[in-house]
Amino acid sequence: MTSPQISQLPEFTALKQHAEQARLWQLSQLFEKEPARCAQFSLEAAGLYADFSKNHLQRDTLTLLTAYARARKLEAQRDAMFRGDRINLTENRAVLHTLLRAPKETRLICEGQELMVLVQAVLDRIELFTARVRSGDWKGYTGKAITDVVNIGIGGSDLGPAMTCTALRPYGLQGPRMHFLSNVDGHAVQATLRELDAQTTLFIIASKSFTTQETMMNAKVARDWFLRHATTPDIAKHFVAVSTQAEAVAAFGIDTENMFPFWDWVGGRYSIWSAIGLPLAIAIGMENFRSFLAGAYAMDRHFQEAPLENNMPVLLALTGFWYREFFGTASHLIAPYHQDLQMFPAYLQQLEMESNGKQITKEGQHVSTATAPVIWGSVGTNGQHAYFQLLHQGTDRIPVDFIAALKPAHELIQQHKVLLANCFAQAEALMQGKVAEDGDPSYRRFSGNHPSTMLLMDELTPTSLGALIALYEHKTFVQGVLWDINSFDQWGVELGKVLANKILAELNGAAANHSHDSSTANLIARASAALK
Numbered sequence: 001m002t003s004p005q006i007s008q009l010p011e012f013t014a015l016k017q018h019a020e021q022a023r024l025w026q027l028s029q030l031f032e033k034e035p036a037r038c039a040q041f042s043l044e045a046a047g048l049y050a051d052f053s054k055n056h057l058q059r060d061t062l063t064l065l066t067a068y069a070r071a072r073k074l075e076a077q078r079d080a081m082f083r084g085d086r087i088n089l090t091e092n093r094a095v096l097h098t099l100l101r102a103p104k105e106t107r108l109i110c111e112g113q114e115l116m117v118l119v120q121a122v123l124d125r126i127e128l129f130t131a132r133v134r135s136g137d138w139k140g141y142t143g144k145a146i147t148d149v150v151n152i153g154i155g156g157s158d159l160g161p162a163m164t165c166t167a168l169r170p171y172g173l174q175g176p177r178m179h180f181l182s183n184v185d186g187h188a189v190q191a192t193l194r195e196l197d198a199q200t201t202l203f204i205i206a207s208k209s210f211t212t213q214e215t216m217m218n219a220k221v222a223r224d225w226f227l228r229h230a231t232t233p234d235i236a237k238h239f240v241a242v243s244t245q246a247e248a249v250a251a252f253g254i255d256t257e258n259m260f261p262f263w264d265w266v267g268g269r270y271s272i273w274s275a276i277g278l279p280l281a282i283a284i285g286m287e288n289f290r291s292f293l294a295g296a297y298a299m300d301r302h303f304q305e306a307p308l309e310n311n312m313p314v315l316l317a318l319t320g321f322w323y324r325e326f327f328g329t330a331s332h333l334i335a336p337y338h339q340d341l342q343m344f345p346a347y348l349q350q351l352e353m354e355s356n357g358k359q360i361t362k363e364g365q366h367v368s369t370a371t372a373p374v375i376w377g378s379v380g381t382n383g384q385h386a387y388f389q390l391l392h393q394g395t396d397r398i399p400v401d402f403i404a405a406l407k408p409a410h411e412l413i414q415q416h417k418v419l420l421a422n423c424f425a426q427a428e429a430l431m432q433g434k435v436a437e438d439g440d441p442s443y444r445r446f447s448g449n450h451p452s453t454m455l456l457m458d459e460l461t462p463t464s465l466g467a468l469i470a471l472y473e474h475k476t477f478v479q480g481v482l483w484d485i486n487s488f489d490q491w492g493v494e495l496g497k498v499l500a501n502k503i504l505a506e507l508n509g510a511a512a513n514h515s516h517d518s519s520t521a522n523l524i525a526r527a528s529a530a531l532k
Helices: 010-022 027-033 059-071 074-083 097-101 115-135 156-167 186-193 213-227 232-238 246-252 275-284 286-305 312-326 344-356 388-393 413-432 462-483 491-507 518-530
Strands: 042-045 048-051 148-152 177-181 201-206 239-242 331-336 374-377 400-405 452-457
Touching: 010 059, 010 312, 027 413, 042 286, 042 312, 048 312, 048 462, 059 074, 059 312, 059 462, 074 286, 074 462, 097 115, 097 286, 097 462, 115 275, 115 286, 148 156, 148 213, 148 275, 156 177, 156 201, 156 275, 156 344, 156 462, 177 186, 177 275, 186 213, 201 213, 201 232, 201 275, 213 232, 213 239, 213 491, 232 239, 239 246, 239 275, 275 286, 286 312, 286 462, 312 331, 312 462, 331 344, 344 374, 344 462, 388 413, 400 413, 413 452, 452 462, 491 518
Parallel strands: 148 177, 148 201, 201 239, 331 374, 331 400, 400 452
Antiparallel strands: 042 048, 048 452
16 A cells, blocks of 8 residues: 555644645734744754744644654654665665765674775775875886876766865865865866876776776767877875776776775765865865764754754755745745855765656656755855845745855955845845835835745864765755655666767667657758868
8 A cells, every 4th residue: 555645644734724825924914023033043063053933834834844843753864864774765775975974983894894984994995195295205207206196087077076176166275276176077177187198197096897888978078189198007095996897996996995985875965074185185184074074964963953843954955845835936046145056056066966857756756846956056245246136126936045254265254244144144135125115116116925944153174074074965855755755766867878879879870760759850850061
């Protein structure tokens, strides 16, 4: 017997009825009625501060939302993930990225293996290798130290390292320059290689299977470029791998002593804590990398131990669920007011949309509700001069997560004050709107009542960044539970890969595949003619 759809649960029905009134609430009026509203709807955890008060929430709302979460057995499903149960049902895998940042004394035995022993062994290898590269002890084929590191990967093997290295830029000033290649577009690889010296460049090829098309094509181009300057034995000094496929790594020319493994229980978009984080460790040093892990672990502990009513990832997830299901919001804006977090919205796009962009429940039924919204955004204050017009006066309601650091990593304090003033002002303006004044034309008025959540940290450090990423990882997991979907597979990306291989064969001269629609067949023909 299959479980009832979530929309049939009495707790969901109660939320639906409550939302009929909540949609009429004016946020500015809620503040007038509740002078202590900010204190009631804010909390601190793992070095982060979250203010939920500018959302359409009252205590009754949170009571109903947490009741729904408990009806979905959120606490039990959370515990199953941390315990190592195979909660990734479609791939029959455990989901244990949290173990990668746990203290080394943590014990977790899975299928007869003590997993922390494996984790620590890889961390120790990363630490040794990182120290050699950063100190100059690791030499290239002419005896020169490494000045540039190129990470070649895609998806989680690119977005995680690229985002974190950018976010922690001030901590990487003493390390080598970092470069990232993911796009199969040859323009990207050519532009990157043009800046490099083969004598002083190290390439990290990040692919668990060592067969990922985009990654391996870029890796082969990089190897061919390198061999125009050096010899085949020199590859071992300039190429390392993050993979589990020793045979394929060796065939490429990489010494398997310089292969850093990770495991099936680490999903790609959750893998920055694993050997996929090697570029970050090289960039900021192992001490800072361990602080990064510690920040995430602090958020893990909070997520495991805090009651749902005072649990930051849970409240972030419930608030997003509330708007998606009962206010009809189709997108969610991430607005970091910190230039070094410029890639964070893109990182969350993969984390949330690849995880929860699903329409089939864990039991194989079609979902009866909306699931993940579109995640988008960019740094403030740039967005204020672009799409914020739509937020203020457009026809859609779009919840916003504002993210800011109270202290900068520079000495331009007045500029940072201006940055924070804009961040706080936008949240206030979205909530309050602009009331009509005598003689005001209609186009100068806007209604306000737009929700936002404010996330603050003292400074953007390895520790606070680790906590911030873990916050959104757990938010994503919670929403998957609320929607009754598997957040840890991504079968939706497979069809495009299969069709791309068929089309590639035709572009390379194979006989035309007559199963294509007329549009695709025409596109292939035009491209084939242009590339002759």
